[in-house]
Amino acid sequence: MDMHNDLTAQDIAMMQKELDHRRLELMPELIEEVKRTRAFGDLSENFEYKAAKQAQNRNRSRIRYLERMIKSAHVIEDRAAADEVGLFDRVELLFEEDGDTETIQVVTTVRCDPLQGRISREAPLGRAVLGKKQGDRVTVTTDEGGSYTVVIHSITKEEDDGTGAIL
DSSP, X not given: OOGGGEEOHHHHHHHHHXXXXXXXIIHHHHXXXXXXXXXXXXXXXXXXXXXXXXXXXXXXXXXXXXXXXXHTOEEOOOOOOTTXXXXXXXXXXXXXXXXXXXXXXXEOGGGOBGGGTEEETTSHHHHHHTTOBTTOEEEEEOTTSOEEEEEEEEEEOOOOOSOSOXX
16 A cells, blocks of 8 residues: 555645646646747757756646645544644654754655654654654664664644645
8 A cells, every 4th residue: 555645634735736836827838838939940959949848747747746646645634642742743852872862843755854854754763753752762663674762852742834845
């Protein structure tokens, strides 16, 4: 089963918004651009035309991707208790090995961005801390089979504020 279809209502709303923009605004613009650049003459050396066609193809494939994601979506809700790590909560973690602390936010797969501290709920760390409480020591097993321990320092309850692009 494809795990990537577990989405929140907010994920779907964001996808639908991007889809509408791409269909209703971007698509007609790109069609015009293809027409405009086609008029420049010899297509074999017409870089503007090639670029316009590429942009059009990228837009089409992104539209197909978004349509597929929305159609196959399994809508999930955050059911974590008030004192448990839930979706979109900020979690301050102590990494026992090196004493580093780091704050992460557990998000749906389509919103993950490790550089911004947004960790997928499907990733080893996300899976390990979801549903846990402040003070819990949690062993995280990596996909490669290694493991490390984190301690949950604090949990800040957050709603999905709609930030973080859809991947």
